Amino acid sequence: MKAIPDVHEAHLTHPAPTVIDLDGLHALVGVLRDRGYCVVGPTRRDDAIVYEEIASADELPVGWTEVQEAATYRLERRDDEARFGYPVGPHSWKRWLLPARVRLWQARRADNGRTRFVEEPPPERPFAFLGVRPCDLHAIAVQDRVFLEGAFVERDYAARREGAFLVAVNCGTPGGTCFCASMGTGPRAESGYDLALTELVGEHHRFVVEAGTERGEEVLGDLMAQPATTEDVDEALRVTHEAVALMGRHVESFDLRDLLARNVEHPRFSATAERCLSCGNCTLVCPTCFCTSVDDVNVLHDGGAERWRRWDSCYSQEYSYIHGGSVRPSSRARYRQWLTHKFGTWVDQFGTSGCVGCGRCITWCPVGIDVAEELASIRATDGEVDHANN
Amino acid sequence: MAATATAEAPVRGPMTPVPYRVVSRAPETGDTWTLLLEPLADPVVPAPGQFNMLYAFGVGEVPVSTSAAPDPSGILVHTIRDVGAVSHALISSKPETVIGVRGPYGTVWPLEEARGRDLVIVAGGIGLAPLRPAVYHALANRDEFTSVCVMVGARTPQELLFIRELEDWRGRFDVDLDVTVDNARGDWHGRVGVVTQLVPRAPFDPATAVAFVCGPELMMTFSARALLARGMPKESIYISMERNMRCGLGHCGHCQLGPTLICRDGPVYRFDEMEQLMEVREL
Amino acid sequence: MRTIDELVAESPVFEGLTSEQLELIAGCAQNVGFEAGERMFREGDPADTFFLVRKGRVGLSTHAPARGSVVIETLDPGEIVGWSWIFPPYVWHFDARAVDDVRAVAFDGACLRGKCESDNALGYELMRRFAGVMIDRLLHTRLRLLDLYGRDGDS
Numbered sequence: 001m002k003a004i005p006d007v008h009e010a011h012l013t014h015p016a017p018t019v020i021d022l023d024g025l026h027a028l029v030g031v032l033r034d035r036g037y038c039v040v041g042p043t044r045r046d047d048a049i050v051y052e053e054i055a056s057a058d059e060l061p062v063g064w065t066e067v068q069e070a071a072t073y074r075l076e077r078r079d080d081e082a083r084f085g086y087p088v089g090p091h092s093w094k095r096w097l098l099p100a101r102v103r104l105w106q107a108r109r110a111d112n113g114r115t116r117f118v119e120e121p122p123p124e125r126p127f128a129f130l131g132v133r134p135c136d137l138h139a140i141a142v143q144d145r146v147f148l149e150g151a152f153v154e155r156d157y158a159a160r161r162e163g164a165f166l167v168a169v170n171c172g173t174p175g176g177t178c179f180c181a182s183m184g185t186g187p188r189a190e191s192g193y194d195l196a197l198t199e200l201v202g203e204h205h206r207f208v209v210e211a212g213t214e215r216g217e218e219v220l221g222d223l224m225a226q227p228a229t230t231e232d233v234d235e236a237l238r239v240t241h242e243a244v245a246l247m248g249r250h251v252e253s254f255d256l257r258d259l260l261a262r263n264v265e266h267p268r269f270s271a272t273a274e275r276c277l278s279c280g281n282c283t284l285v286c287p288t289c290f291c292t293s294v295d296d297v298n299v300l301h302d303g304g305a306e307r308w309r310r311w312d313s314c315y316s317q318e319y320s321y322i323h324g325g326s327v328r329p330s331s332r333a334r335y336r337q338w339l340t341h342k343f344g345t346w347v348d349q350f351g352t353s354g355c356v357g358c359g360r361c362i363t364w365c366p367v368g369i370d371v372a373e374e375l376a377s378i379r380a381t382d383g384e385v386d387h388a389n390n
Numbered sequence: 391m392a393a394t395a396t397a398e399a400p401v402r403g404p405m406t407p408v409p410y411r412v413v414s415r416a417p418e419t420g421d422t423w424t425l426l427l428e429p430l431a432d433p434v435v436p437a438p439g440q441f442n443m444l445y446a447f448g449v450g451e452v453p454v455s456t457s458a459a460p461d462p463s464g465i466l467v468h469t470i471r472d473v474g475a476v477s478h479a480l481i482s483s484k485p486e487t488v489i490g491v492r493g494p495y496g497t498v499w500p501l502e503e504a505r506g507r508d509l510v511i512v513a514g515g516i517g518l519a520p521l522r523p524a525v526y527h528a529l530a531n532r533d534e535f536t537s538v539c540v541m542v543g544a545r546t547p548q549e550l551l552f553i554r555e556l557e558d559w560r561g562r563f564d565v566d567l568d569v570t571v572d573n574a575r576g577d578w579h580g581r582v583g584v585v586t587q588l589v590p591r592a593p594f595d596p597a598t599a600v601a602f603v604c605g606p607e608l609m610m611t612f613s614a615r616a617l618l619a620r621g622m623p624k625e626s627i628y629i630s631m632e633r634n635m636r637c638g639l640g641h642c643g644h645c646q647l648g649p650t651l652i653c654r655d656g657p658v659y660r661f662d663e664m665e666q667l668m669e670v671r672e673l
Numbered sequence: 674m675r676t677i678d679e680l681v682a683e684s685p686v687f688e689g690l691t692s693e694q695l696e697l698i699a700g701c702a703q704n705v706g707f708e709a710g711e712r713m714f715r716e717g718d719p720a721d722t723f724f725l726v727r728k729g730r731v732g733l734s735t736h737a738p739a740r741g742s743v744v745i746e747t748l749d750p751g752e753i754v755g756w757s758w759i760f761p762p763y764v765w766h767f768d769a770r771a772v773d774d775v776r777a778v779a780f781d782g783a784c785l786r787g788k789c790e791s792d793n794a795l796g797y798e799l800m801r802r803f804a805g806v807m808i809d810r811l812l813h814t815r816l817r818l819l820d821l822y823g824r825d826g827d828s
Contacts, residue, residue: 146640152404154639154641155404291643312644319634320633321634514822545820572820572822578744584813
């Protein structure tokens with residue numbers, strides 16, 4: 001277990017934090033809407049906390065929390081009125097930055113026979129994400145690396161990302177499957193946000209606010225924020241300090257890339273593959289999974305064509321299809337691909353880990369495959385080789 | 391200040407094709423055709439080893455290597471085998487058909503690396519198409535290489551690509567060309583055998599040569615072994631890898647092979663970088 | 674122009690044999706020549722000879738009804754042609770035809786067989802070397818069986 005830093009040694013990133021109360025939170029949503037943002041935040045729907053467009057802070061899941069374990073998710077009432085008293089649900093922000101299905105362009109044949117490719121315009125309103133967990137902030141940064149920092153910039157992602165206003169919320173209630181502390185991605189947001197809130201529930205229900213950008217400062221200016229006192233700051237730090245000890249999972253993240261690179265034929269992959277359904281749930285809920293495919297379709301009524309981009313998963317049979325067959329026909333190979341990519345080869349490809357420790361894959365796997373357990377098992381039997389199945 | 395949705399949009403997004411016109415198409419074998427394409431807008435100029443994503447209107451896109459020398463005017467030559475819906479649509483495209491092109495993508499045959507050395511080319515089946523630009527470069531810049539040795543294998547004599555050119559190259563004094571087929575009938579008087587059998591006797595110096603190998607993955611593995619058996623170091627052998635590709639940009643994830651993205655770090659790789667990855671089944 | 678003794682001593686196939694053994698083998702050999710197109714041996718005939726090609730190429734073939742003559746393999750200078758002399762029923766499995774003008778060293782297989790029976794050490798050495806030639810040919814044949822250039826590539 002990592003040593004928990006002394007709360008008095010920790011400090012907030014921002015030199016001049018402020019405080020807003022519940023009215024201030026309402027005002028924040030209003031100000032963002034007035035400025036033309038589509039505000040997306042957590043809300044209760046279908047017995048889960050999901051990220052949808054909200055019109056007011058009333059739509060937040062007031063007094064609700066999530067109980068999460070491997071293959072388990074349910075909502076429960078809290079005994080307070082916390083607005084952000086839960087970790088993360090099945091949605092992640094990639095739902096908005098990298099939508100499950102989006103048209104990229106339409107191709108039209110003009111009368112003079114010329115073909116024009118008309119690119120899809122960006123969404124009308126920029127997004128303001130309210131309630132971005134530190135793990136998810138890192139996840140956004142991980143996807144930024146893929147889509148914005150390579151040789152080519154993903155046009156649609158860039159358009160959505162460029163104008164997005166991020167309001168992070170630090171974690172006080174980690175979940176049963178959370179391990180952001182192991183991955184160095186939480187429970188406190190250090191950077192990458194416009195505003196960061198720490199909710200302090202209790203007699204005086206309020207939020208300590210840090211601005212991370214000029215844009216954040218500006219919005220904050222409309223909110224009647226008061227300077228934070230030392231007690232406010234201490235309490236805010238204590239919230240996340242205590243959260244570290246409440247993590248449901250722990251992963252030895254040291255040297256994972258090398259560990260997995262030298263254990264490509266480990267028997268654990270076949271063992272776990274016996275349980276894996278190749279359903280791809282993990283790739284759907286993972287905030288960093290970015291694989292997509294394209295659908296090129298005809299538009300019958302006017303002789304045009306369109307290209308759509310949609311989410312894809314390395315668990316599907318046709319994902320690796322070439323020359324009349326799939327390169328990874330067995331579920332063992334596909335499960336191995338996902339795990340070793342997420343924690344290992346992602347580092348070779350993009351310079352960061354692909355995992356931010358949000359725990360969603362553990363919660364939403366229907367058979368409860370637990371990446372923390374998987375990695376621990378491989379580490380404990382480093383070097384074992386599966387002779388039967390390789 | 392009101393929020394703005396986005397900064398300046400880029401001129402053309404990287405997933406949007408450039409329109410090209412089919413100038414001509416010609417059959418090479420029963421199922422393989424060569425298309426000559428002309429740009430209708432911006433030129434795309436791939437270097438030897440690189441590939442473009444070719445879009446058949448309303449059908450889909452596939453990666454295809456360039457099989458001609460780079461042309462600054464943007465003229466493209468692509469040799470395509472009919473193996474699926476998209477390639478079928480492409481090879482069926484008559485002159486004047488508009489198709490889409492995105493590219494060029496990927497790494498190149500390291501012709502600079504091979505300067506001053508013996509250049510060895512080993513091509514199997516459709517693998518001759520991505521290697522042809524390297525041969526063109528070598529013949530046009532013959533001084534750059536101490537010798538040029540080309541070995542070509544095909545399934546049957548009817549499936550040899552670029553027959554006329556092979557005959558031309560065979561007739562030259564500055565290149566050594568050997569051709570073999572896996573299976574033949576009575577009317578073939580050339581060599582019968584697998585292309586790896588040509589390696590032991592080919593006229594090159596293994597200590598200093600550079601080899602470019604292209605063809606089905608197993609053929610490349612066995613050809614590399616034959617080259618290694620002759621004493622070539624692994625670092626002097628280059629191969630061209632292939633995987634499912636949906637974007638060519640490093641964004642869709644499909645072309646991963648372990649730690650590498652083939653559209654970005656390949657398709658041309660040094661053999662020592664790939665060898666261990668190729669040995670892992672279903673990687 | 675190399676002598677048979679020199680060719681035998683230099684050939685990788687006979688590498689490692691003692692000078693006595695080399696002398697014995699060379700003693701069973703003679704130079705032969707075939708014109709381009711000439712048949713060297715016929716499928717089904719007794720196999721009492723094997724060849725070490727010095728010059729020109731040899732094509733192994735068989736005859737298939739409605740396909741005609743099908744070339745199985747092309748062999749080059751330096752290669753051994755024929756191993757049916759060393760295994761029963763000592764009968765050629767294929768035709769061999771000179772593709773170009775061929776010069777070769779022909780070895781009396783029947784005579785060598787007798788020598789191998791009485792001198793098992795020699796027998797072992799020759800068997801080992803011919804096994805090596807066959808393994809090599811088998812590998813190449815298997816690669817062709819894989820039909821790597823077929824429509825489904827290497828799957």
